[in-house]
Amino acid sequence: MSSQKPSIPKGTRDFIPTEMVRRNFIFDNIRKVFQSSGYVPIETPAMENLSTLMGKYGEEGDKLLFKILNSGNYLSGIRDAGYGMRDGGWEMPELNTYTRHIAEKGLRYDLTVPFARFVVQHQHELVFPFKRYQIQPVWRADRPQKGRYREFFQCDVDVIGSNSLLNEVELIQIIDSVFIRLDIKVVVKLNNRKILAGIAEAIGAPEKLTDITVAIDKLDKIGLEKVSEELETKGLSGDSVRLLVPIMTMEGRIQEKREMLDNLFVNSETGKKGLEEISEVMLHLKNLELQNKFEFDLSLARGLNYYTGTIIEVKAAEVTMGSLCGGGRYDNLTGIFGLPDMSGVGISFGADRIYDVMEELRLFPESIESTTKLLILNFGKDEEKYGLQLLAALRKSEISSEIYPEASKLKKQMEYANRKNIPFVVFAGQNEISAGKLTLKDMRSGEQKPVTPDELKNILSK
């Protein structure tokens, strides 16, 4: 076999150890918060049937699904379907139809659709309200660019089977706790789809709710003027747009917004309901004295059209970055799989963006870089036996420790310790072993002192 220059598919990543310990720091903290609130883990397979995935993410989404070639002789499926059997040449078949004959499975695109499928499929094994979290990779055949990958992790947490707004409150508490642990200051933006529906009614365009939310969702990116243009091309009247603009851009305190909306919603039951819901959620949050700010943001829309109530988005307070977390309430996610009337609410943390913020603000604690606490230097065959026994005792106490596997030059062994950020090395040569006193060197201060094996264990346990 001739040697080949190794590479990986574009948009995918390897994670080297220094990246992994940082990523795990994020995942571990998120997981601890999820667990302390009584959420339980599930996992679903990387591959789903394409029938489960197709049509759930819009036409664009269907194109971005990674599809898996059927195993065995998939070509017989093509022949049986009549492709390539015509006389006089072969016309290019229609892509989607052709694909259907050679690919039945695809990689999951997000964790939401698999979760809905899971809830329906396992409904009799689950305890409702079902509080689950799921931390797994997803795949999208998007054009790779800075900060956008074809394989990335989502950390989703949802409650399904309960209408109570306490669930919204709990999820926002989770957001607060996660970002306190990670030491990132954030702002939690809140809105409610029923308020947006009420506004659509009030400006005389109730049937345009989806177009309005999709357009508003871009307000941050493309600005007010372009959003107005887009709305007019979508068939919203000039009058409606003129009524909408001041509502979306209204500044001021919550009380003022509420009064404005109260007036606007005199004839909209949906709008009133939305306003009640957000008021209740915000009152609870106020009582809980969260450390991070939360605010009612009328311009928050979130593009996904399965949301029906509260919507949530989290931004870093100190750096400019897309949202670090987002979600909302959905009333009928499981309906497409045959289980109607299951209201749920959930949020998703974006591990990659959180990583980038923590890098930029240098928030990763230095201690996580030292994965090994102690290196025993190797002086040769005679000393190895002692070293191995010492190691066994340390490891039993979960002290991460190593012996250098060869009796190489001391300089090389020390360099290994330095490059691996190991804070302590121990010299255990014949003299030290017979005296029962090893020499412990602190790699940062350079200080050396004699210690017994028990003292060594105590120092490293700290």
Place this chain on the structure above:
Amino acid sequence: MSSQKPSIPKGTRDFIPTEMVRRNFIFDNIRKVFQSSGYVPIETPAMENLSTLMGKYGEEGDKLLFKILNSGNYLSGIRDAGYGMRDGGWEMPELNTYTRHIAEKGLRYDLTVPFARFVVQHQHELVFPFKRYQIQPVWRADRPQKGRYREFFQCDVDVIGSNSLLNEVELIQIIDSVFIRLDIKVVVKLNNRKILAGIAEAIGAPEKLTDITVAIDKLDKIGLEKVSEELETKGLSGDSVRLLVPIMTMEGRIQEKREMLDNLFVNSETGKKGLEEISEVMLHLKNLELQNKFEFDLSLARGLNYYTGTIIEVKAAEVTMGSLCGGGRYDNLTGIFGLPDMSGVGISFGADRIYDVMEELRLFPESIESTTKLLILNFGKDEEKYGLQLLAALRKSEISSEIYPEASKLKKQMEYANRKNIPFVVFAGQNEISAGKLTLKDMRSGEQKPVTPDELKNILSK
């Protein structure tokens, strides 16, 4: 959209929470042992270029790779290659050639080849000897059957860049520690490929080493007679087979085996080297007083042909089950990617089989089933506010706790606690709240007692 009955691709699995906590119990214990021995984590993408994967697992393996359809209009690749353009009908193209035009990526088949690719690609970022672990799913388009899945997890741990036999010793210690933690009694079987090579020389068939190892590897499954037949069909002479059989089936103590081999290897340097290696490893192991048994097993071969030294396989001592862990030393794994002379040694734990053994022997601790420690019963809006504040305090101390999200009938709330294995519920109604004494109920004993919030926290912290 009409509703569809949900399902997942055959050979794949969902994991419900009770399965997840058990799987995590296994993974967490394995991970702790890896970390305490100074191994650091890496991850590689699910998709690799097919050029990285093809040809590494034999012809059969190539067929079992899941291949991913190129995104965009992959059909133009087919047309450009001239397929389907002939007059007078379309002949079935050759499958592999056709596939090459429509699929460039595949799902990883194991963690070993991606690891070799990773080491070569990142060699300048890594510290050698490089001690890494990797716990990720792999995919194989195998025929699904009991205990065999198309998506399953591997837990690999390897040292690369060191010839020292201390690495072998460390890995066997890791095996011992993992199975002590999981409370599974195992037998660690050891052999050395150099010994097998020495035997092949001694019976006059040095060029048949691969056939011999492949055949011997099946000894457990198909028995001695069939193995002998297979060897003869592979071209081994009757004399050679007759010499081989008593060696492979020799019972007795290590010392006797060693003497027999010493005689056999008078003219085989390779055989002598193998015998030296295994003796050194076993001497170290004896000094370390492992809790699990280890034995020199001449019939251990392991099918993979990249092994060049020590080979290791672990069987459960108390149930009949395939191997729970296996591995060995390889001298040239990274050679195919352009980095020769990197010796390494590694083992892989099979999480699914370990799970099955633990289920069969009922080894999962009961405590892991109680993911939530406390449920606060919900008596209505007025009490919710108090409940939420109590929860915030408990969760800050990492006590996993919940409030039932609705003021449903008490029976329903209690049933939720029971079904979710929550060991304690607390009654916090108006009277309890104003008296500062909540009623705590132990769901197992049925016992109830009044507690202050501080007492509650102390009880649950235990």
